[in-house]
Amino acid sequence: MTGSISMAVENSANPLLAGLEPERQVEPLSFVIFGANGDLTKRKLIPAVYALFMQGLLPRSFVLLGTSRTHFSHEKFRNAMKEALLKFASDLPFTEESWQRFASSLYYQAADSGTETGFEDIKKTLSALDEKHGTNGRHVFYLSTSPSLYLPIIKGLGKSGLVVKTRVNEPAYPRVVIEKPFGHDLASSLNLDEQIHEVLREHQIYRIDHYLGKETVQNIMVFRFANAIFEPLWNRNHIDHIQVTNAETLGVEGRGAYYEEAGALRDMMQNHLMQLMALVLMEPPIAMDAESTRDEKNKVLKSLRPLTAATIDENAVRGQYGPGFILGSQVPGYRQEPSVADSSQTATFAALKLSVDNWRWSGVPIYVRTGKRLAKSITEVAVVFKDPPHRLFENPDKHGQTHIPGNVLVMQIQPDEGISLKFATKQPGPNTTVRWLNMDFKYGSAFGTRTPTAYERLILDCLHGDPSLFARSDFVEASWKYIQPIIEHWENNALDFPNYAAGSWGPAASDALLARTGHTWRRL
Numbered sequence: 332m333t334g335s336i337s338m339a340v341e342n343s344a345n346p347l348l349a350g351l352e353p354e355r356q357v358e359p360l361s362f363v364i365f366g367a368n369g370d371l372t373k374r375k376l377i378p379a380v381y382a383l384f385m386q387g388l389l390p391r392s393f394v395l396l397g398t399s400r401t402h403f404s405h406e407k408f409r410n411a412m413k414e415a416l417l418k419f420a421s422d423l424p425f426t427e428e429s430w431q432r433f434a435s436s437l438y439y440q441a442a443d444s445g446t447e448t449g450f451e452d453i454k455k456t457l458s459a460l461d462e463k464h465g466t467n468g469r470h471v472f473y474l475s476t477s478p479s480l481y482l483p484i485i486k487g488l489g490k491s492g493l494v495v496k497t498r499v500n501e502p503a504y505p506r507v508v509i510e511k512p513f514g515h516d517l518a519s520s521l522n523l524d525e526q527i528h529e530v531l532r533e534h535q536i537y538r539i540d541h542y543l544g545k546e547t548v549q550n551i552m553v554f555r556f557a558n559a560i561f562e563p564l565w566n567r568n569h570i571d572h573i574q575v576t577n578a579e580t581l582g583v584e585g586r587g588a589y590y591e592e593a594g595a596l597r598d599m600m601q602n603h604l605m606q607l608m609a610l611v612l613m614e615p616p617i618a619m620d621a622e623s624t625r626d627e628k629n630k631v632l633k634s635l636r637p638l639t640a641a642t643i644d645e646n647a648v649r650g651q652y653g654p655g656f657i658l659g660s661q662v663p664g665y666r667q668e669p670s671v672a673d674s675s676q677t678a679t680f681a682a683l684k685l686s687v688d689n690w691r692w693s694g695v696p697i698y699v700r701t702g703k704r705l706a707k708s709i710t711e712v713a714v715v716f717k718d719p720p721h722r723l724f725e726n727p728d729k730h731g732q733t734h735i736p737g738n739v740l741v742m743q744i745q746p747d748e749g750i751s752l753k754f755a756t757k758q759p760g761p762n763t764t765v766r767w768l769n770m771d772f773k774y775g776s777a778f779g780t781r782t783p784t785a786y787e788r789l790i791l792d793c794l795h796g797d798p799s800l801f802a803r804s805d806f807v808e809a810s811w812k813y814i815q816p817i818i819e820h821w822e823n824n825a826l827d828f829p830n831y832a833a834g835s836w837g838p839a840a841s842d843a844l845l846a847r848t849g850h851t852w853r854r855l
Contacts, residue, residue: 356390357388357389357390357393357791357794357795358390358469359390359391359392359393359464359465359466359467359469360390360393360394360466360469360470360471360504360794361393361394361395361396361457361460361461361464361466361469361470361471362380362393362394362395362396362471362473362790362794363395363396363397363398363453363457363470363471363472363473364376364395364396364397364398364473364475365398365399365444365472365473365474365475365476365480365484366399366474366475366476366477366480367397367398367399367408367439367475368397368399368401368403368411369399369475369476371475371510372397372415372475373411373412373415373418373419374415374419375419375541375784375786376473376475376786376790377412377415377416377420378415378416378419378420378423378784378786379784379786379787379790380395380790381416381420381423381433382420382423382783382784382787383787383790383791384432384433384436385423385424385429385433388791389794390794392464392465392466393436393464393466394436394438394460394464394466395436395437395438396438396439396440396453396456396457396460397412397437397438397439397440398439398440398441398442398444398453399441399442400441400442400443400444401441402441403439403441404439405437405438405439407439408437408438408439409434409437412434412437413430413434416430422781436464438456438460440452440453440456444476444480444483444484444487445483445487447487447490447491449487450487450488450490450491450493451491453491453493454491454492454493457470457493468504469504469505470493470494470504470505470506471504471505471506471507471508471793471794472484472488472493472494472505472506472507472508473507473508474507474508474509474510475510476510478510478512481509481523481527482523482526482527485507485526485527485530485531486526486530488505488507488530489529489530489531493505494507494530494531494535496530496531496532496535497532497534497535499532499534503532503534503535503796504535505535506535506536506537506793506796507531507535507536507537508537508539508793509527509536509537509538509539510539511538511539511540511602512593512597512601512602513538513602513802513807514807514811515592515597516811516815516818517808517811517812517815520807520808520811521808521811524804524807524808528804533803533804534798536804537793537798537801538801538802538803538804538807539789539793539801539802540602540603540606540800540801540802541785541786541789542602542603542606542607542744542785543606543785543789543800543801544784544785544786544787544788544789544800545744545745545748545785546748546774546782546783547742547743547744547748547749547750547774548607548610548744549788549800550742550750551610551611551712551742552610552624554742554750555615556615561740562615564716565691566691566692567691567692567693567694567695569716569717570695570714570715570716570717571695571715571716571717571718571850572695572696572697572698572715572848572850573611573612573695573696573697573698573712573713573714573715574698574699574700574712574713574715574852574853575604575607575608575611575697575698575699575700575711575712575713576699576700576701576709576710576711576713576852576853576855577599577603577604577700577701577702577710578700578701578702578705578706578707578708578709578710578836578855579702579703579704579705579708580657580658580704580705580706580707580708580834581703581704581708582652582662582663582665582668582679582703582704582833583665583668583671583679583703585669587668587669587670587671588670590671590677590679591670591671591672591675591677593677594677594678594679594681595649595678595679595680595681595701595702595703596678596681596814596817596818596821597814597818598701599681599701600681600683600699600701600814601810601811601814602802602810604699604701605632605806605810605813605814606628606802606806607712607744608631608685608697608699609628609629609631609632609806610628611712611714611742612631612687612691612692612697613627613628613630613631614627614630614691615627620799621797621798621799624799625798625799625803625806628806629803629805629806629809630689631687632806632809632810632813633809634687634688634689634692635685635686635687635688635813636685636686636687636688637812637813637816638813638816638817639816640816640820643816643817643820644820645684645847646683646684646685646686646844647681647682647683647684647817647820647821648680648681648682648683648837648838648840648841648843648844649678649680649681649821649826649838650678650679650680650681650702650828650829650830650831650837650838650840650841651664651665651666651675651676651677651678651679651680651826651828651829651830651831652664652665652679652680652702652703652704652829652831652832652833653665653666653828653829653830653831653832653833654667654832654833655704655832655833655834655835656833656834657704657833657834662704662833662834663833664829664833665677665679665703665704665828665829666828666829675828676821676822676825676826676828678821679702679703679704680700680701680702680703680705680831680837680838680841681700681701681702682698682699682700682701682702682837682841682844683698683699683700683817684696684697684698684844684845684848685697685698685699696848696850698844698845698850698852700837700841700852702837704833704834705834705835705836705837706834706835706836706855707855708745708746709743709745709746709855710743710744710745711741711742711743711744711855712741712742712744713739713740713741713742713853714739714740714741714742715737715738715739715850716737716738716739716740717737718737719737737753737755738752738753738754738755739752739753739853740752740753741753747773747775748773748774748775748782749771749772749773749774749775749777750771750772751769751770751771751772752769752770753767753768753769754767754768754769754770755767755768756768788800789801836852836855
């Protein structure tokens with residue numbers, strides 16, 4: 332007990348190590364990254380694994396094996412990862428001594444994942460590292476590659492014997508982590524899922540969605556289910572509507588070819604925002620285990636009222652940005668971006684009005700929007716409560732409005748993670764003047780510690796074998812089933828694009844979508 336206390340005291344003095352859970356020990360294992368020379372590895376994965384190392388959250392015997400077609404020696408790979416760490420993770424404490432200790436666990440094996448020889452080379456290297464570091468065949472494979480390589484890699488892992496199906500009640504080794512997108516549409520998603528399950532069982536598959544690793548996203552459940560004052564209000568009796576916004580000032584940033592295939596629905600709505608919405612709307616799980624939580628999230632998607640060809644135009648809006656100004660600088664329209672067709676019909680903005688047919692949310696509109704080249708970069712969930720039954724105070728605001736929207740609870744996901752509650756109070760003075768104020772909580776200032784990145788949390792959960800924050804196959808299928816009719820309707824019905832200027836808040840039809848039920852988008 333004395334050792335545990337001293338460790339806690341030591342960690343409290345180190346902002347990076349705050350929150351360390353010494354009792355959660357990861358057993359020795361090998362972490363294999365396919366696409367180790369890629370951008371995701373350099374920007375996100377290596378900084379996340381290094382941060383876990385600096386917090387003492389990696390096992391004492393740990394191996395990170397990078398693999399790609401590029402030919403590197405172990406030392407050249409380590410140097411490349413060091414450069415990436417210094418470039419993309421300047422907030423992490425770095426010393427040459429700590430790096431050398433971390434780098435001693437880094438190895439590299441050049442391999443062509445499209446050939447049997449490539450997998451045999453990886454297998455030989457892993458076998459030698461298992462013996463050297465005592466990792467005993469416990470392997471986690473991270474697919475940081477193009478989605479077109481997911482199936483070839485997984486099939487290659489199966490054929491080489493690097494992965495085998497384990498029993499449901501056995502530790503899920505090996506594990507395979509797959510980045511989004513999980514298919515291009517419903518049919519491809521189902522096909523991908525079926526072929527993956529020929530090699531792996533569901534509990535060995537970790538479909539990663541980095542939004543679920545963000546602190547405020549995780550805090551949604553704690554906020555709802557650990558506070559008795561909010562959960563009784565979390566229903567149709569007290570909530571007027573909910574707005575979920577994901578706005579970016581950025582354009583496609585050189586990814587025109589990818590975005591032409593994806594668009595706003597596939598890029599953000601089908602995965603990130605569906606997951607976020609499910610956390611906000613779900614019922615309390617019977618326990619805080621992975622399957623109970625994921626069961627409740629899946630029930631939300633099954634409760635969504637499906638959109639049909641006759642109802643899509645009333646409940647779904649699309650847009651594409653034209654030229655405009657972002658932060659005072661002129662930017663081109665989407666059709667002027669590299670690798671984008673001159674007459675592209677790809678939506679860079681999407682807004683949906685969702686109806687949830689269950690007891691808790693019946694009659695409560697859920698508005699979800701996502702877009703590029705908007706006026707501000709922000710992701711938030713705003714819960715708008717109903718007005719009092721009789722409004723005694725009708726003081727005009729600075730815009731001359733007398734009917735000011737009432738209490739709003741905002742959970743901000745990015746850029747500044749936190750929660751705020753808008754409430755009314757009397758302004759000091761002889762007159763009864765209502766002033767609306769916010770009670771704000773910000774992660775950055777409240778705890779005085781560095782907020783871990785989403786990838787840190789998700790990678791650590793994967794190493795522990797905890798899939799709570801990873802997408803289950805039935806959730807992916809349900810989200811595609813809801814989105815698929817909208818995709819098909821938009822592909823079959825052209826629109827006059829562009830219909831919003833870069834630097835605005837999207838097309839006018841987005842405002843009209845809310846106006847039909849007497850609502851407006853929040854001023855952000």
